[in-house]
Amino acid sequence: xxxxxxxxxxxxxxxxxxxxxxxxxxxxxxxxxxxxxxxxxxxxxxxxxxxxxxxxxxxxxxxxxxxxxxxxxxxxxxxxxxxxxxxxxxxxxxxxxxxxxxxxxxxxxxxxxxxxxxxxxxxxxxxxxxxxxxxxxxxxxxxxxxxxxxxxxxxxxxxxxxxxxxxxxxxxxxxxxxxxxxxxxxxxxxxxxxxxxxxxxxxxxxxxxxxxxxxxxxxxxxxxxxxxxxxxxxxxxxxxxxxxxxxxxxxxxxxxxxxxxxxxxxxxxxxxxxxxxx
Numbered sequence: 392x393x394x395x396x397x398x399x400x401x402x403x404x405x406x407x408x409x410x411x412x413x414x415x416x417x418x419x420x421x422x423x424x425x426x427x428x429x430x431x432x433x434x435x436x437x438x439x440x441x442x443x444x445x446x447x448x449x450x451x452x453x454x455x456x457x458x459x460x461x462x463x464x465x466x467x468x469x470x471x472x473x474x475x476x477x478x479x480x481x482x483x484x485x486x487x488x489x490x491x492x493x494x495x496x497x498x499x500x501x502x503x504x505x506x507x508x509x510x511x512x513x514x515x516x517x518x519x520x521x522x523x524x525x526x527x528x529x530x531x532x533x534x535x536x537x538x539x540x541x542x543x544x545x546x547x548x549x550x551x552x553x554x555x556x557x558x559x560x561x562x563x564x565x566x567x568x569x570x571x572x573x574x575x576x577x578x579x580x581x582x583x584x585x586x587x588x589x590x591x592x593x594x595x596x597x598x599x600x601x602x603x604x605x606x607x608x609x610x611x612x613x614x615x616x617x618x619x620x621x622x623x624x625x626x627x628x629x630x631x632x633x634x635x636x637x638x639x640x641x642x643x644x645x646x647x648x649x650x651x652x653x654x655x656x657x658x659x660x661x662x663x664x665x666x667x668x669x
Contacts, residue, residue, distance in 0.1 A: 392622070392626065392663055392664070392666070392667040393600075393622055393625050393626060393629070393637075393638050394421065394422065394636075394637045394638065395420060395422070395637070395638050395639075395640055395660065396420065396421075396422035396423055396424045396446075396448050396449070396637045396638065396639045396640065397411075397415035397418075397420040397422070397423050397424070397640055398423075398424050398425060398601075398639050398640050398641040398642075399411040399412070399415065399423050399424070399425040400425040400426040400427075400641075401640075401641055401642060401643055401644075402415070402640060402642075402644065402653045403415065403653045404648040404653075405648045405649055405650055405651075405652060405653075408425075408430075408431065409431065409435065409436070409439055411423075412439035412440065412442070412443045412445055413439070413442070413443050414653070414654070415443070415445065416443035416444060416445055418653070418654050418657055418660070419660065419661070419664055420445070421444070421445065421446060422445060422446040422447070422448045422637055423440075423445050423446075423447060423448070424447070424448055424449035424450060424637075424639045424641070425450055426450065426451050427450060427451055427453065427454070427457075428450050428484050428488070429453060429480070429484070433483070433484050433487035433488060434487065436487075436488060437487055437488055440488065446489075447488040447489065447490040448490065448491065448492060448599070448637045448639070449490065449492045449493075449494060449536070449571070449599055449637070449639060450481075450484070450485075450488075450490060450493065450494070451481075451493070451494045451495075451496060452477055452478050452480075452481035452493055452494065452495050452496070452520075453477035453480060453481065454477075454496045454498075455467075455470075455473070455477075455498070460499075461498070461499070462496050462497075462498060462499055462545055462548060463495065463496025463497050463498035463499075463549075464477070464496075464498050465495050465496065465497050465498055465512075465513050465516045465517065465520075465549075466497050466498045466500065466509040466510070466512055466513035466516075466549040466550075467498050467501075467509070467512065468508055468509070468512045471512070471515075471516060474516050474520075475516075475519065478493075478495065478520050478523065479523070481493045482523065482524065482533070485533055486529050490533070491532070491533055491534060492533065492534045492535075492536055492569075492571075492598055492599055493520075493524065493533060493534070493535055493536065494536040494537075494538055494571050494599075495516070495517065495520055495535055495536065495537060496538070497513060497537065497538075497540075497548065497549040497550040498513075498548075498549055499545070499546075499547040499548060499549065500547050500548075500549045502547075509549060513549065513550075513559075514559055514562065514563060517535065517537065517559065517563060517565075517568055518563045518565060518568075520535045520568075521535045521563065521565035521567050521568040522565065524567055525565065525566075525567050532567070533567065534567050534568075534569045534598045535565075535567060535568050535569070536569055536570065536571040536598055536599060537550060537556050537559065537560075537568070537569075537570060537571065538550070538556075538570070538571035538572075538573060538576070539551050539552050539553055539555065539556050539570075539572075539573075539576060539577070539580065540573070540576050541575075541576045541579040541580045542580075543579060544576070544579075544608075551576075551580050552580060552581060553570070553572065553577060553581065553587055553591060556570045557570065557591065557594070557596055560596050569596055569597060569598035569599075570591070570596055570597045570598065571597075571598065571599045571600075571601065572587075572588075572591065572597045572599070572600050572601070573600070573601040573602075573603075573641065574588075574600065574601065574602050574603075574616065574621065575601065575602060575603040575604075575605055575608060575616075575641070575642075578605045578615075578616055579605060579606070584616065584621065585620070585621060585624055588621065588624055588625065588628065589624070589628070592625070592628045592634040593628065593631070593632075593634075597634060597636070598636055599636050599637060599638075599639060600625070600636060600637070600638045600639065601638065601639040601640075601641045602618060602621075602638055602639070602640060602641070602642065603640075603641055603642035603643075604616065604618075604642060607643075607645070608642050608643050609642055609643060609644070609645040609656075610642055610644065610645060610656045610657075610659060611640075611642065611659055612658070612659040613645060618659070622663065625638070640660075644656045
């Protein structure tokens with residue numbers, strides 16, 4: 392069975408953030424991810440991880456001014472110093488939380504911008520970040536991730552397609568620069584998700600997967616994607632040495648942020664656990 396991580400930015404939102412760790416563990420999750428840890432002391436998060444036997448598997452580097460609508464700075468010319476400072480902060484948290492992956496959001500392409508210049512800035516920033524994560528102890532060995540995101544959820548997002556992300560990785564050539572492949576975004580932008588899994592997981596360039604039902608972004612047992620089929624496929628690819636990562640549950644509970652709303656929607660997860668324990 393694939394390994395699942397609860398996304399604490401989207402699940403258990405009826406609870407204060409630091410209380411979500413215990414809720415996830417109580418529901419059987421062994422790992423967590425979320426967007427950003429920076430509003431909290433790293434030591435406090437580390438204690439929640441330890442207390443609940445959880446592994447931190449992913450979070451994002453600071454994205455610029457999130458509240459003002461920014462969704463990353465990596466592609467934005469003129470903001471390289473800000474990007475570097477933010478990524479260095481992310482590495483400090485990654486070290487404290489023993490987190491092996493940091494996602495760098497590409498950012499929004501400014502209207503009428505020179506896309507070639509954005510591309511060059513993006514690739515230069517990614518190459519620098521991968522180098523820092525590879526050489527800077529104790530961060531050495533951490534993966535730097537890029538995520539193609541659909542422009543319905545985030546209009547204007549710079550990186551949208553799987554093939555483009557993989558092209559960038561091959562062009563830069565850093566072994567710790569990898570893809571965060573969100574099947575929800577992939578389905579909306581490109582479709583043909585199963586064949587893309589077959590094509591990309593064996594390359595070793597995908598470090599992390601994420602899931603949600605399409606199109607509403609609810610639980611994975613709701614919507615047009617056949618997640619049981621995809622989970623079986625991921626198991627097959629993993630058994631053949633094609634992948635050994637985590638799947639982040641980055642969806643909005645259909646019941647909303649109500650008491651027990653996340654847990655009540657986890658029948659799909661409980662069924663997989665029951666099958667695996669037989």
